[in-house]
Amino acid sequence: MTTIVLNRFDGRLSLRLQSRALWLSAILLGALVAITATSLMSGSYPLSVSAVWETLFASAPSDMAETVVWQFRFPRTLVAALAGALFGLSGAILQNVTRNPLADPSLVGVSQGASLAVVAIIVVYPDVNPALRPLFAFGGALAVAALIQSIAMQRGGEATMRFILTGIGVAAFIAAVTSAMLTYGNIDQAQSALGWLAGSIHAVGWTEVWSLSLCLAILVPVLIWAARYMSVLRMGAEVAMGLGVPVRFARIGLITLSVALAAFAVAAVGPLGFVGLVAPHLARRIAQAGVGQHLVLTALTGAVMVASADIIGRTAFAPIQIPAGILTAILGVPVFLFLIIKQNHNRQL
Amino acid sequence: MTRGFAVSLLLMLGGMVLAFGWHVAVGAKVVPLGTVFEALTAYDSSIFDHVIIVDLRLPRAVYAVLVGASLAVAGALMQGMTRNPLAEPGILGLLTGASFAVVMTIGFFGLLSPAWTPLVAAIGASVTAVLVWAVAAAAPGGSTPLTLVLSGAAITAFLGAFTALANLLDQESFEALRVWLTGTLTGRSPALLWWSLPWITGGMLIAFAIARQVTALALGDETAVGLGVHVARLKALAMLSVIALTAASVSIAGPMGFVGLVIPHVARMFVGADYRLIVPFSAGLGATYLLLVDIAARLVLAPIEVSTGIVTVILGAPFFVWLVRARL
Numbered sequence: 001m002t003t004i005v006l007n008r009f010d011g012r013l014s015l016r017l018q019s020r021a022l023w024l025s026a027i028l029l030g031a032l033v034a035i036t037a038t039s040l041m042s043g044s045y046p047l048s049v050s051a052v053w054e055t056l057f058a059s060a061p062s063d064m065a066e067t068v069v070w071q072f073r074f075p076r077t078l079v080a081a082l083a084g085a086l087f088g089l090s091g092a093i094l095q096n097v098t099r100n101p102l103a104d105p106s107l108v109g110v111s112q113g114a115s116l117a118v119v120a121i122i123v124v125y126p127d128v129n130p131a132l133r134p135l136f137a138f139g140g141a142l143a144v145a146a147l148i149q150s151i152a153m154q155r156g157g158e159a160t161m162r163f164i165l166t167g168i169g170v171a172a173f174i175a176a177v178t179s180a181m182l183t184y185g186n187i188d189q190a191q192s193a194l195g196w197l198a199g200s201i202h203a204v205g206w207t208e209v210w211s212l213s214l215c216l217a218i219l220v221p222v223l224i225w226a227a228r229y230m231s232v233l234r235m236g237a238e239v240a241m242g243l244g245v246p247v248r249f250a251r252i253g254l255i256t257l258s259v260a261l262a263a264f265a266v267a268a269v270g271p272l273g274f275v276g277l278v279a280p281h282l283a284r285r286i287a288q289a290g291v292g293q294h295l296v297l298t299a300l301t302g303a304v305m306v307a308s309a310d311i312i313g314r315t316a317f318a319p320i321q322i323p324a325g326i327l328t329a330i331l332g333v334p335v336f337l338f339l340i341i342k343q344n345h346n347r348q349l
Numbered sequence: 350m351t352r353g354f355a356v357s358l359l360l361m362l363g364g365m366v367l368a369f370g371w372h373v374a375v376g377a378k379v380v381p382l383g384t385v386f387e388a389l390t391a392y393d394s395s396i397f398d399h400v401i402i403v404d405l406r407l408p409r410a411v412y413a414v415l416v417g418a419s420l421a422v423a424g425a426l427m428q429g430m431t432r433n434p435l436a437e438p439g440i441l442g443l444l445t446g447a448s449f450a451v452v453m454t455i456g457f458f459g460l461l462s463p464a465w466t467p468l469v470a471a472i473g474a475s476v477t478a479v480l481v482w483a484v485a486a487a488a489p490g491g492s493t494p495l496t497l498v499l500s501g502a503a504i505t506a507f508l509g510a511f512t513a514l515a516n517l518l519d520q521e522s523f524e525a526l527r528v529w530l531t532g533t534l535t536g537r538s539p540a541l542l543w544w545s546l547p548w549i550t551g552g553m554l555i556a557f558a559i560a561r562q563v564t565a566l567a568l569g570d571e572t573a574v575g576l577g578v579h580v581a582r583l584k585a586l587a588m589l590s591v592i593a594l595t596a597a598s599v600s601i602a603g604p605m606g607f608v609g610l611v612i613p614h615v616a617r618m619f620v621g622a623d624y625r626l627i628v629p630f631s632a633g634l635g636a637t638y639l640l641l642v643d644i645a646a647r648l649v650l651a652p653i654e655v656s657t658g659i660v661t662v663i664l665g666a667p668f669f670v671w672l673v674r675a676r677l
Contacts, residue, residue, distance in 0.1 A: 102499065151674060161495050165435070165673040168502050172606065173666035176659045179531055183655055273506060320517055329510035336503045340496060341487045 088302020091276025274332025421635025424609020446477025532658015607665020
């Protein structure tokens with residue numbers, strides 16, 4: 001495998017890039033563009049490639065094409081891809097920090113915490129501006145993550161196993177409270193909350209596109225800065241401490257970052273399961289790479305996964321729209337089971 | 350079988366009778382306990398309260414007793430058989446498997462006759478059980494509590510996604526099942542009760558018959574073999590009982606999570622590690638527990654009624670978290 005080494009400013013900035021991973025990033029990016037194009041073309045009002053091209057980069061051939069592409073399909077596809085990237089990154093951080101290959105924001109209660117906060121807002125205070133949902137989602141997710149950490153970490157021993165099991169218990173509890181809230185709320189609000197809970201991307205617009213892009217723009221530089229701690233934490237707390245990493249703060253900071261990424265994605269598209277679990281593993285399987293490049297590959301894989309789940313969901317059984325969350329669960333669970341069976345014996349779990 | 354045991358047995362039975370009476374008495378119209386007793390002993394169809402008691406509340410209380418007892422005994426057997434403190438029909442995916450099979454059969458073939466419902470549920474539960482165990486056993490290190498719970502959770506999510514998908518594709522057939530899918534004791538037809546009863550009786554008989562050998566099995570497979578237990582046959586029998594009990598309770602009430610987890614642990618606190626006592630105590634405590642939970646489900650947010658299955662999860666999940674913390 002060839003490695004490309006970039007060295008600038010007397011070694012202050014140096015990158016080691018695996019060429020295979022670079023190629024695959026390019027291929028995934030190409031796939032993403034292809035999926036976006038397909039998504040813009042297909043639907044109940046089909047458009048040709050040239051019509052889509054003209055609508056995007058020149059004047060639209062018809063008003064209908066203009067509306068369909070700019071108002072509905074384009075923001076929807078972008079939100080799907082962005083949310084997928086966020087879920088993928090969130091899962092990758094969680095897996096690296098907890099050193100647990102099975103960690104996933106939806107399996108350990110983070111998504112459920114965000115869901116409960118959002119459903120509570122929809123049902124109890126329906127007048128609150130939807131633009132504030134991401135903040136509530138973040139608050140809910142953070143509270144649940146903190147709760148799980150504090151329950152799981154108090155005693156020594158096999159902390160990560162307890163972390164996962166505690167997460168499953170807390171997730172079940174929160175899901176039950178959410179359903180109770182849906183029974184209690186009035187039927188219209190409950191309906192809208194239910195659609196959102198299934199992980200549906202169908203009601204999004206440019207607001208969500210901008211909020212997710214903003215989130216990526218702010219959190220990705222933080223993530224690049226934090227990647228060095230992550231690559232050391234991956235070797236275990238003792239090694240990290242020996243290398244001079246403030247383990248406790250690094251761990252809390254990275255988990256908060258992971259929660260933030262998942263929470264913003266959940267606030268936009270609802271709890272999509274298993275993307276955060278599967279994307280990092282797929283990325284690792286297609287190419288060996290360092291932590292930084294692995295994160296790029298993971299984000300792209302997540303984006304491709306959710307964008308294709310969305311397009312399959314809205315075309316396969318048209319005119320019925322299958323929420324992307326259902327498809328990601330159906331595709332993600334077999335991968336999860338495969339991971340349980342194939343997990344490395346030596347790996348701490 | 351000491352005096353302590355006799356006292357706790359009496360206490361449990363007394364508690365169950367009290368919970369039963371209270372369950373029948375409370376609701377939208379509070380009926381005095383005296384009238385409840387009258388309605389049961391000297392039924393008079395011209396008195397409105399008597400009709401409420403006998404036609405509406407009594408069946409519901411009976412459902413609660415049967416479902417609570419079945420799930421608790423199923424949980425006790427699973428915990429003993431797998432030596433896994435977290436084993437339970439809900440967590441290991443059996444409840445979801447059973448309800449998934451029922452939902453799909455109704456979705457594809459229209460109405461499902463009450464006679465076949467327990468059988469369909471049993472098939473769903475067995476297939477899921479085999480799947481969850483196969484995945485857990487294939488994992489390195491074998492079927493530990495962690496791998497069992499994880500594969501159960503994953504398969505639950507998988508089947509849940511298909512149920513949601515079917516729900517979207519055919520909303521009319523599934524609308525009626527939505528409440529049932531959260532676990533409820535309301536509005537089930539009496540025919541289902543009669544068709545589920547043989548399954549519950551069969552499952553309970555097996556459970557009581559093998560309880561003595563399960564105690565040996567809970568000490569470890571080798572110890573059990575040394576004590577003359579035919580391990581493979583015993584496990585098959587226990588599985589049969591678990592599946593019959595799970596299928597019957599899902600047919601009556603839908604999935605009620607965590608009942609089978611909590612109750613056997615509570616029973617163990619009273620009577621120790623002997624399954625000859627754990628099984629009957631689990632049955633009694635499970636019935637009492639579900640009666641009380643159902644009272645809470647009707648009263649807490651009155652006049653709105655929360656699904657009983659939601660309340661069992663809200664109460665049971667923290668217990669699960671505590672178990673993980675204390676035992677693992």
